[in-house]
Amino acid sequence: MSEAHHSILIVDDIPLNITLLRAMLRKAGYLTITAASGREGRRLALEQQPSLILLDITMPEEDGVTTCRILKADPRTADIPVIFLSALSGTDIKVTGFATGAVDYITKPFEREEVLARISLHLQMRERYVAVVRSQDTMYVKLNTAQRSMLPKPDEMPDAAFAVHYRAFHAAGGDFYDVVRGKDGCYRYFIADISGHDVDTSLNTSAIKALFHQSSTAYNSPTEIVESIHRGLMPLFSTSGMHMTGALIQLDRQTRTATLVNAGHLPAIHLSVDSHVSQVETEGDILGVFDELVLVPKTFEVQKGDRIFIYTDGLIEQNNLNCNRHAGIKKLMALCHTTSALPLQEAVNAISSRIFPIDTPPTDDIILLGIEV
Template identity: 40%
Template sequence: MNQEKKFRPALILIVDDSPLNRRLLKVVLQNSGYQTMEAENGKMARSMASENLPDLILLDVMMPVEDGFDTCKGLKQNPLTKDIPIIFISALNDTENIVKGLELGGVDYIGKPFARTEVLARIRVHLELKFAKEKLVESQVRHFADIREAQESFLVDPEMYPEARFKYIFRPILEAGGDFLDVIRTGENTYVYTVADISGHNLGTAYVTSALKVLFDQNINPYTPVEEGLRMTNAVLNRILQPSQHLTAAFLLVDKGMNKAFLYNAGHLPAVNVKASTKEAKLLEAEGDILGPFEQVEFYPTQEHVEPGDRFFLFTDGLVELFGDSMRTRTQGIEEVMKQAAASADLPLGESLEFIFEHLCPDKNLLQDDVVILGTEV
């Protein structure tokens, strides 16, 4: 939140085709200290919202050309405006329309004719929620800046979560590299396995990786959906990373109770899945934006059915890419991981990881990037 926005009154966009309704709401809001903007139709509202980024939108439903529901859809599809809270104000106050408005992304629905005190009370509640979320991001940025612990002290110990059934290999090329891994428990039988890679190899990169565990622990938890946690993480990284830096990461959520796995990918490599029943390896791929450079990010997770004994492997590009005389492309490296993961399916998980690592990186002196490979068995 920039300083100019921090100290100005909240800006509310009023969208209604009736000049009388707009004027009434404008008077009510301005008398309560809010700044206002007006749009007489949905198309104008979407344009004004993209340009001015109001703190909240009051949206009528019954309008010509484009009704309020279509306007809401357009606002939620635009990365610039998707997080602006929308309160519908409409004479269509039956249950069906109220539910539709909320399902489309509205935070509230007020029926016409409305009471001045009710409108102001609901606006206040939703502005407080919006600003509280922004303050949370700000506090995480400040907290992040205070962390100076060494990177290795943040690496999770497999003995802490024996029921998570995971092992890993971590080989930084510097004393503190740019790769990172973590395992976070988010439910009785649910864990999120994370492998990440910060661009660059310098003290600044080491500083960022040393604090990623705190950031992930704050935002990936039993009470926050993974996708929302990633957006919160991105909001902090967008503030603290250097312009030349970004984070790629893979987040594998395994729910053993539901026999399901979900891969959330932030511009990272795919995961490799080895089925216990067939000993065959396949790729688990998902789309998503890298973290840090963009204010808004999107993720498209992939779901996979799992059975006891199934394995997943997450890794960084230092494992699969080689340069120089022994050049190996990323695609070739990923294919090799699949081959060796399948070949070592009968070995204990830790030995399987060593088997894969030795076959892909036989000469450790040739490593030119950090290497992380994390494996888990359902």
């Protein structure tokens, strides 16, 4: 790629420095953007996404190290290479500069050829990095397509009367749900959260789906189904340090009973047709980790029109760094109540978007699955 395709943001509080650098870079064929302060530099970096930033360190109000730290902390500017350009030549300041995420450090006064050579080198490295990321993105998109194709859609199983909201943090997610109709006519709804968000995690979802389907026969109780998944996961997880939490709801619409098996997962929420909301809690170990598995199933009565909600922690812990699950569950319960008059899918969508607006990128995978009796 020629230099003309690259824009360089120069951040320096001394106008003469800006003038000299701009003339030098333009002569070499680069586009230039200039800022006289760290704050202005951050604004322009965000708005114009330059190919590279030349950043002075000694500036009033906000020094270059602080500017670089803020740029690197923001995912929207974190990948833009930063080169410090400073009269400070001590080892400590150079080490600090590199520690904030800068790719290079050039001491003033500088040689024109040296600056241009280093800029060219870092732009080439960035291009290679971008190419690798694009190729990974393509792989993730394929993986995501495959993963989503495994998840049943509510309109494909109208008798199951469920609705779902699913968002993956990465293109390939670690959260998973499935719905199976048993030979006894009961429906089984399973939701799971595998630790991690990487490719390994997402590849395991296909194994879990197979285990769930294989074990969801009429002759297996809900507890036996989860135990079977656990046994299948042990060889996969025992050496990787991974684990999975999960909740299985078996709904028998004939006898109007539901059974919850909870494997270290969050409590289910039961919204009765008369709008009473309660948590359904029961104990169980996380899956794929411990040799001895303890699960305590809980059966409860339901009426026609009741709703049951199961979900993953991404829904209630978004922007909740204190890990206060209790507050998140209370909020979710209140929303289940206020949306009770809406059709199920609309209610699920409304609850999800109220907790986490659709235009806000998630920080974890999110699943909310609603079931109507």
